[in-house]
Structures are given as C-alpha cells and as structure tokens.
Amino acid sequence: MNASQVLDRTFYVYRKNFVLFAGIALVLPVLRLITSSAQLLWLGQPPQVEPGQIDPKLFQALFAQIIVGVTAATLSGVIGNAVAAGTTAYAVSMVHLGRATTIVECYKKFQPAFWRVLLLTIRILWVCIWPFALSYAVIIGLGLGMVTLQKSSGAGGTGAVVGMALGMLVGIFGVLGGAVWFFYAYCRYALAVPACVVENLGVGASLRRSKFLSHGSKGRIFGVYFLTGLMATVLTLVLEMPVLVTQNIFSLGSQRAFSSLSLVWLQLSQFLGTGLAGPIAAIAMALVYYDERVRKEAFDLQVMMEGLGPAPPTPAPPIASGEVG
Secondary structure, three states: OOHHHHHHHHHHHHHHOHHHHHHHHOHHHHHHHHHHHHHHHHHOOOOOOOOOOOOHHHHHHHHHHHHHHHHHHHHHHHHHHHHHHHHHHHHHHHHHOOOOOOHHHHHHHHHHHHHHHHHHHHHHHHHHHHHHHHHHHHHHHHHHHHHHHHHHHOOOOHHHHHHHHHHHHHHHHHHHHHHHHHHHHHHHOOOHHHHHHHHOOOHHHHHHHHHHHOOOOHHHHHHHHHHHHHHHHHHHHHHHHHHHHHHHHHHOOOOOOOOHHHHHHHHHHHHHHHHHHHHHHHHHHHHHHHHHHHHHHOHHHHHHHHHHOOOOOOOOOOOOOOOOO
C-alpha cells in the first residue's frame, strides 16, 4: 500500500470500529486534560505581558509556568502515547486478522508490555531530540563564554562579536539539522511499538526490528504522519475557532485574558480533537507495520499457512500381497 491507500484503509478500519479505537485513544486526552486543569488550578492563568513592559517578577512567573507546563505536557504525552499506541497496535492486530476484541481485552493484553513500551517510547524520544539538546547546550555555553568575553574586552570587543556570530550559526544549523534528524529518526523507529506489542520483543530488539521494516519506506511513513498530523491540527483549530475569533473581536487589540468559560472550551476542544484524531496515526502505523511484513517476509502467506493447520499424516503405502513384513 502507498500512503493514500494506507490512509484509506485506516479510515475504513477506524469507521468500522470507531467505539473500540476512540475508547482506547481516550487515555491521552484524559491525561492531558488532567495535567492542564491541575496546572491552571495551581498556578492560575499565565500572566499577560504588555508591550514595552519590563517586570522581572512577571517574566519569572511566566518562565516558571512555561517550565511546569512543558514538563507536565511531556510526562503526560509520553505515558499517554505509550499506552494509546501499544493498545491500538494490539487492537489493529486483532481487527487485521479478523478476530473480535473489546477495549477491556486490549488493555488487559497490553498490560504486561506497558513498561517495555514506555521505556521504548522514552528511548525513541531521546534518540529523536538529542541533537536539539546538544545544540542548546552549545548555545548556552557560547552565551556564557560571550558574557565572559564582554566583561574582559568590553561590549564592542572582537571576542564578543565572534562569540555572537558563532552562537547564531550554531543555533541556526543546530535547529535545522535537529529538525531533519528528528523526522528521520522518528520515521525510522515508527514501527517499534507495533513490533514490541505484536511480537513481544524487548526495547533494543524492537528498535532493530523497526529499523529493518522501515528501510526503504521512510518517505511513506513521513507522508502518513504528516497527513494525520495535519488532520488533527485542523480539527482542533476548527473546534477552538469560536473562542479565538471571539477573543480577537472583543479584545480590540488589548491583552485581555481569556474568561473561565473560554478556557473550559479550549480545554474541551483539545480533548475532543486529540480523542477523535489521535487513533488515526496509531492505526496507520500498525497497518504500515503489517504491510512491511507482507512486503519483506510474506506475512500473509504465513497467516494463511497457520490458518490451514498442521498437515494430516501421510498414510503408509499398502503392502503388496506376498511381501514379508
């Protein structure tokens, strides 16, 4: 199957088993809703920074909220994605093989593999983002070095100019290179979770398995991810549009904070958008996993042979009359 055929099959499977996959995918939006609501209740709304306003305490509070928000979103996203992707992979395997299953059964079957899939998800995330982390570390180091040079040679010193230029170059090339590597590595290991769940593999074996299966198909995997991500983004924006349009119309250019009702609607929009569009990518990757096994290992023939069962024993040839046994 090419990318369009994968998506067509994905929507067919999703539509025929909507309750199953939508119910499985609820774990991620529920975790995000809980973490964002807890952050809102604990820290309140983010402080509004007026143009030209320089208040260290305000920026400190805003920075603290950003750190807490990013940390909470990362933790809930990693755990939610691990559970949703692993359980969806098992559900697709049952549907793909023509076997009936339920949400409860899928979660029960996935439970023994939870920690392996969680560690696998963290490992994939780190493999994808380490160039970004290295780039930021280099930028921070150059920034600290530039401050030292400024103190020693003055604000207009040659060392400060060279340090600033190096920082800009490292930042630009680090971000561009990190983005390219992120998409390459993510597509390379996109089939690791289905392999881990379906074949009961460990973390390292799942990564090697995905590397083998995705060889020559990274462009197709990227196309599927791009289209499914675009659908999820558009759906969420459509749900959020009433609040965003109302905010822009009635704020009249001022930095008016969102009302409590608007915040509730935004949270609900993200919940519905993630819940409805979330299963699409997981189903698609599970189908790509099976498609790659068919391409590289003739998996369809293996299933057919297993369905036929063991061959009956071959009867012994009859003994001709007069033969001595």
